Amino acid sequence: MALLDWISxxxxxxxxxxxxxxxxxxxxDYEAWSALRAASxxxxxxxxxxxxxxxxxxxxxxxxxxxxxxxxxxxxAWPFFVFEAAEGRLVGAVTLSNIRRGVTETATLxxxxxxxxxxxxxxxxxxxxxxxFAFDDLRLHRVExxxxxxxxxxxxxxxxxxxxxxxxxxxYLKINGAWADHLLFGRVDDRHxxxxxxxxxxxxxxx
Numbered sequence: 001m002a003l004l005d006w007i008s009x010x011x012x013x014x015x016x017x018x019x020x021x022x023x024x025x026x027x028x029d030y031e032a033w034s035a036l037r038a039a040s041x042x043x044x045x046x047x048x049x050x051x052x053x054x055x056x057x058x059x060x061x062x063x064x065x066x067x068x069x070x071x072x073x074x075x076x077a078w079p080f081f082v083f084e085a086a087e088g089r090l091v092g093a094v095t096l097s098n099i100r101r102g103v104t105e106t107a108t109l110x111x112x113x114x115x116x117x118x119x120x121x122x123x124x125x126x127x128x129x130x131x132x133f134a135f136d137d138l139r140l141h142r143v144e145x146x147x148x149x150x151x152x153x154x155x156x157x158x159x160x161x162x163x164x165x166x167x168x169x170x171x172y173l174k175i176n177g178a179w180a181d182h183l184l185f186g187r188v189d190d191r192h193x194x195x196x197x198x199x200x201x202x203x204x205x206x207x
Contacts (some may be wrong), residue, residue, distance in 0.1 A: 075099060
């Protein structure tokens, strides 16, 4: 069965770049993942959707892996855990989700970093690696991301990774139990010279 193959301990691609390794989550990652999330709870909670009461249990982790497997099989998402390249410690996660094909060829980028590893370049390296995977392996045209206005560190990660600030969305996502405005960012793979044109007012037009 493909799903069982996906959650085995040896399956899936790895992406290496700038001192980090990205690979698909595995059942054996539970202890490291739950410990890192628990230690980083107060650091992460202000920037994430409300955590379910059982979020850090092994059963919830298994459900998470099953969801990841279904979404990847359907071509909707690529979830990666992020590890230090040198010591192999889990430091966070980065996900390409909401993948749309056809005339869009776009994905949404999400990420988190454990508090103990924040400010050390791991998150930026992981985001850059995920974007490279999106463009080079998945052949996507555009990657989008968003962050709450007060998350200065997250905004810096996106800017250092080549994303452009494109606007602000009111009450965009429910964060920590409350609807929150988000700053919107995007990055386009413009290496292929597809002939896109931008009007003087910033609108793209093919007319």
